[in-house]
Amino acid sequence: MPVTGPETMTDTLRTPLYDLHTALGAKMTPFAGYDMPLQYEGIMAEHNHTRAAAGLFDVSHMGQAHYTGDEAALEKLITADLSALAPGEQKYTLLLNEQGGIRDDLMVSRPFGDDGLFLVVNAATKADDFAHIARNTAGKGELRVIEDRALIALQGPQAADVFGALVPDAAKLVFMQCGVFTLDGTEIWVSRSGYTGEDGFEISIPADRAEAIARLILADARVKPIGLGARDSLRLEAGLCLYGHDMNEETTPVEAVLMWAVAKPRRERLDFPGAKRVMQMFADKPARKRVGFTMAGAPAREGAEIVKDGQSIGIVTSGGFGPTVGGPVGMAYIDLDHASPGTEIEILLRGKARPAQVTKMPFVEQRYYRGE
Amino acid sequence: MSVKYTKDHEWVKVDGDTATVGITAYAAEQLGDVVFVELPEVGKSFDQGDEMAVVESVKAASEVYAPVSGEVVAVNDGLEGEPQKVNESPDAGGWFVKLKLSDTSQLDGLMDDAAYQAHIS
Numbered sequence: 206m207p208v209t210g211p212e213t214m215t216d217t218l219r220t221p222l223y224d225l226h227t228a229l230g231a232k233m234t235p236f237a238g239y240d241m242p243l244q245y246e247g248i249m250a251e252h253n254h255t256r257a258a259a260g261l262f263d264v265s266h267m268g269q270a271h272y273t274g275d276e277a278a279l280e281k282l283i284t285a286d287l288s289a290l291a292p293g294e295q296k297y298t299l300l301l302n303e304q305g306g307i308r309d310d311l312m313v314s315r316p317f318g319d320d321g322l323f324l325v326v327n328a329a330t331k332a333d334d335f336a337h338i339a340r341n342t343a344g345k346g347e348l349r350v351i352e353d354r355a356l357i358a359l360q361g362p363q364a365a366d367v368f369g370a371l372v373p374d375a376a377k378l379v380f381m382q383c384g385v386f387t388l389d390g391t392e393i394w395v396s397r398s399g400y401t402g403e404d405g406f407e408i409s410i411p412a413d414r415a416e417a418i419a420r421l422i423l424a425d426a427r428v429k430p431i432g433l434g435a436r437d438s439l440r441l442e443a444g445l446c447l448y449g450h451d452m453n454e455e456t457t458p459v460e461a462v463l464m465w466a467v468a469k470p471r472r473e474r475l476d477f478p479g480a481k482r483v484m485q486m487f488a489d490k491p492a493r494k495r496v497g498f499t500m501a502g503a504p505a506r507e508g509a510e511i512v513k514d515g516q517s518i519g520i521v522t523s524g525g526f527g528p529t530v531g532g533p534v535g536m537a538y539i540d541l542d543h544a545s546p547g548t549e550i551e552i553l554l555r556g557k558a559r560p561a562q563v564t565k566m567p568f569v570e571q572r573y574y575r576g577e
Numbered sequence: 578m579s580v581k582y583t584k585d586h587e588w589v590k591v592d593g594d595t596a597t598v599g600i601t602a603y604a605a606e607q608l609g610d611v612v613f614v615e616l617p618e619v620g621k622s623f624d625q626g627d628e629m630a631v632v633e634s635v636k637a638a639s640e641v642y643a644p645v646s647g648e649v650v651a652v653n654d655g656l657e658g659e660p661q662k663v664n665e666s667p668d669a670g671g672w673f674v675k676l677k678l679s680d681t682s683q684l685d686g687l688m689d690d691a692a693y694q695a696h697i698s
Contacts, residue, residue: 248635249610434609434636503613503633526612526635533613555631 220265221355221412222419229430237328239266241433248434252528255401255439256569259361260431261422264400267356268331269409272338273321274346282341284458284477285313286468292318295381295396299458299466300326300334305479305486306454307461309334310446312407316383316394323383323394325356325407327448354394355415360405360439363427365574368406371421375406380573388418397574400436402443402567404574441534442527444497444566450507451495451522451536459486460538462495493519493538497568498550500561504533505552511537512551512558518543521552527568534568580668581684582693587644588668591684598644599672600632600663603697608634611663616652616673623647623676625683630673632663645683647676 217240226233231242242263244251254260272279280287285298295314302308311326311334326334339348359368369376375386375395383396394409410418422428437447446452452461457479464487471477472484498505504526511519524535543550546565551558581589586604590597605611613633623629623643630641652674656662663671678684688696 243636244609247610249612252635438635503615503631503638506638526633528635 221415222263244432244434251431251435255361258427259363262358265355266328268326269351270324271349278342278345284467301478305457305483307452314383360399360401364405367425379576401439402571442569460491497564497566499564510553581687583644602667605667610635611660614656646679651675
């Protein structure tokens with residue numbers, strides 16, 4: 206069997222936690238231009254540990270920015286209702302192109318009281334996103350790209366106990382709330398959110414304090430470092446999209462089943478990019494949409510073709526083994542006629558049609574903390 | 578009984594005209610957690626270098642090639658329920674197939690332990 210050995214890194218960027226990853230024995234991999242930890246002790250063990258206790262992720266490759274000024278200018282580019290976003294709140298939103306295709310998905314929040322918005326976008330798209338936002342808000346708002354802060358995520362059922370012991374007030378946040386706190390004398394920006402389906406926090410830290418704070422969190426025996434491998438299997442089981450795979454510029458929020466991220470007033474005002482086309486598609490039903498699937502045996506991977514009665518009806522966009530599910534799970538775009546949960550489909554794996562079933566997502570129940 | 582290796586990280590244990598085939602500890606380590614192994618049917622014949630099995634890890638699918646030509650006389654059914662055996666015991670309980678060799682001279686072209694260790698270091 207062919208095995209690819211460790212690749213030599215050239216021109217790859219490092220996050221402020223690079224030295225920590227290598228000290229912890231991570232197997233590194235290039236991702237979105239960064240040299241990132243793929244795994245430490247192993248993907249399966251890391252996945253299971255996050256579901257059982259708490260895992261610490263380095264997501265410093267993602268793009269952070271502070272937007273101030275005319276919010277209407279920014280709102281025009283996305284699908285959120287910023288007037289309804291109160292200080293201390295966070296929303297998941299979409300950056301769309303003029304056809305209503307998805308340029309990126311991002312988090313927008315108000316951790317700084319009245320002082321503008323904090324944006325967190327995907328690593329692979331951050332340069333384009335920030336250029337697009339800056340260009341389209343020029344003269345009205347100011348986008349300050351933040352390159353001197355790390356971003357980490359602490360996720361899992363014990364994340365709140367662990368983090369609450371360090372920053373008691375941060376543990377009072379509920380899902381999709383945010384704020385500015387102090388840890389070990391350092392200003393940190395915290396939101397109660399994540400990408401695993403578990404309760405947890407995403408924490409922005411000054412780069413020069415990132416390793417010390419990561420080590421402080423890792424000093425709790427309930428916490429283990431988690432790599433990108435388990436990050437992917439955790440988000441997939443939680444039914445969360447991966448940009449560039451489960452949606453892209455060619456897919457609308459209707460096809461991606463992300464209309465919940467298009468705020469009601471924006472739908473009524475038809476003032477988000479591509480609104481006419483998107484709302485027409487929403488009314489008419491799309492030709493295809495994103496669904497989950499499960500199967501037995503070998504997992505179908507991204508790019509596998511889906512067939513029914515010899516006809517091509519779709520394509521897998523994410524697929525792999527779900528350690529908590531205990532079997533293969535995936536997401537696919539499927540013709541609407543075959544997209545209902547329970548529909549029997551076939552997926553072509555190495556030329557052979559394998560039975561699979563359209564399955565409601567998430568595959569693993571989301572356990573966000575929404576208050577007592 | 579001698580053990581030989583391929584550059585693609587399969588091992589071959591020869592006993593008379595039968596060869597047991599698996600993947601090396603190095604390959605299993607590189608793959609990470611194995612979650613499924615697709616094995617050929619007993620009775621199927623392969624030429625040296627043919628794709629013979631597929632091993633799926635959490636990360637990716639990888640092909641396993643026939644290290645020598647031969648007919649499959651047994652497969653490791655235990656891997657169906659316990660694919661993790663490939664990680665836990667790659668050179669014993671995690672074996673893949675037994676082949677009846679059709680050309681024992683092919684074994685001379687494979688690496689011995691010392692050569693394989695040099696290959697992966």
